[in-house]
Amino acid sequence: MAVQVELLKSIAYFSGLPLTELALLKNFIFVKTADKGGIVLFEGEPAEVLYFVVSGVVKVFKTSADGKEQTLYFIRPDESFNDVSVLVSGRNMASAGALVPAVLYGIRKDDLEAVIRDYPQVARNVIRVLSQKVERLVSLVEDLSFRHVAGRVAKILLEYTGDGVGQKPRLTQQEMAAIAGTAREMIGRALKVMEEEGTVRLERQRIVIMDKEALKEMAGVAT
Amino acid sequence: MVEMPLIDREKCNGCGLCIRVCYCQALVLVDNVVTVIETEECGWCTQCEAVCPTNAISCPFEIVIEEE
Numbered sequence: 001m002a003v004q005v006e007l008l009k010s011i012a013y014f015s016g017l018p019l020t021e022l023a024l025l026k027n028f029i030f031v032k033t034a035d036k037g038g039i040v041l042f043e044g045e046p047a048e049v050l051y052f053v054v055s056g057v058v059k060v061f062k063t064s065a066d067g068k069e070q071t072l073y074f075i076r077p078d079e080s081f082n083d084v085s086v087l088v089s090g091r092n093m094a095s096a097g098a099l100v101p102a103v104l105y106g107i108r109k110d111d112l113e114a115v116i117r118d119y120p121q122v123a124r125n126v127i128r129v130l131s132q133k134v135e136r137l138v139s140l141v142e143d144l145s146f147r148h149v150a151g152r153v154a155k156i157l158l159e160y161t162g163d164g165v166g167q168k169p170r171l172t173q174q175e176m177a178a179i180a181g182t183a184r185e186m187i188g189r190a191l192k193v194m195e196e197e198g199t200v201r202l203e204r205q206r207i208v209i210m211d212k213e214a215l216k217e218m219a220g221v222a223t
Numbered sequence: 224m225v226e227m228p229l230i231d232r233e234k235c236n237g238c239g240l241c242i243r244v245c246y247c248q249a250l251v252l253v254d255n256v257v258t259v260i261e262t263e264e265c266g267w268c269t270q271c272e273a274v275c276p277t278n279a280i281s282c283p284f285e286i287v288i289e290e291e
Contacts, residue, residue: 036243057240057274076240076276099274100243160286170283173269184273201289204267205226205282210289 001031003105010078011052011105012129016121025119028111034058034098041096047085049106053077056102062094071185073136074099083130086112139183152180153190154219157200157209170205194218227259228271234279241271241280 005022008014008029014022032051034040040051043062051058058075072094075081085093086109107115116123156179160171173191177184191207194200199215201208209215227249237255247264250257250271257279269282 057244074274076274077238099270100240157286161288162285170285172272172281172283174272174278174281175283188269188273204265205284207284207286208289209286212288 001033001103003029003031007054007105011080012078013052013080013122013125015125017119021119021121025115025122028115029105029107032104032106034102034104036098036101038102039095039097040102040104041082041092041094043092043095045092047082047090047092048109050080050082050086050109050112051096052080052105052107054103054105057099058096058102058104059099060094060096070189073185080129083126083133087126087130149180149182149186150190150193151218151220152182153187153194154199154215155221156180157207158212158215158219158221161209225261225263225265227261227265228267228269229281229283230257230259231279231281232256234277236277236279238276240274240276244270244274246270 003026005019005026008022008026009017009019014025017025031054032040034056040058041049053075055077058081059071060073060075060081061069061071063069073081075096081096082092085091116126153176156171156176160169171179173187174184176187180187191200191202194215195202197214199209199211199218201210235256237252237257239252239257241257242250242252246268247262247266249260249262249265251260252258267282267284272280272282
């Protein structure tokens with residue numbers, strides 16, 4: 001499978017570059033395919049490659065010492081991952097695996113540095129991409145430090161509790177994220193933690209509150 | 224009748240990511256729009272909703288208190 005210039009055009013790193021330059025840049029890029037569930041990057045290993053998703057979805061995640069997995073982002077077509085690790089830290093800051101069969105374009109650290117040096121437009125694009133990532137991380141920090149997401153999710157669950165006859169609206173995780181002012185991934189994570197703690201039970205189409213008092217405490221609601 | 228994830232046909236861009244993430248083959252592309260096939264295999268994993276770039280798929284939850 002060869003790298004296609006047409007596909008490079010829609011990647012933010014290469015936006016605004018003429019086709020002639022993209023045709024030259026193509027030589028630095030290689031194709032990598034990953035099967036569903038295939039690991040592309042391991043956290044902690046030397047950061048050697050920056051990847052762009054061409055098709056499929058890649059999950060970027062961290063694994064805790066006790067083996068628990070935390071999803072950080074889903075990377076969709078035209079988006080990149082492992083940027084910060086390659087440009088700064090030298091080690092992969094998170095692991096990445098294909099959620100569905102994926103086609104990726106990769107560029108090695110040395111080649112990326114040469115491209116940034118030789119193509120000012122790419123350097124400007126990199127600044128923009130990294131700024132957007134910083135923005136995303138700042139909102140994540142806000143979530144984690146100022147207002148504990150689990151507390152907000154607990155509050156939403158209490159507010160939207162129905163009696164099973166449909167007098168309260170049903171909520172998607174996307175809608176809960178919008179209400180809580182956070183990313184959908186954070187809602188999934190909070191619900192998983194609550195389930196592990198035995199506060200709620202996730203069923204098909206139902207979130208069953210098993211310990212209302214614990215939920216109230218989490219939400220900071222006086223009992 | 225099994226309730227299935229809801230598709231907003233107007234929002235669906237036919238990218239097919241949800242089809243590939245679905246473990247029970249409950250989603251297919253018809254005329255470039257995702258269509259749901261009813262199946263009891265669907266466990267409401269919500270991965271289709273999670274990967275959809277246009278928020279065209281909804282997997283709503285009812286929130287209830289555990290009965291004693």
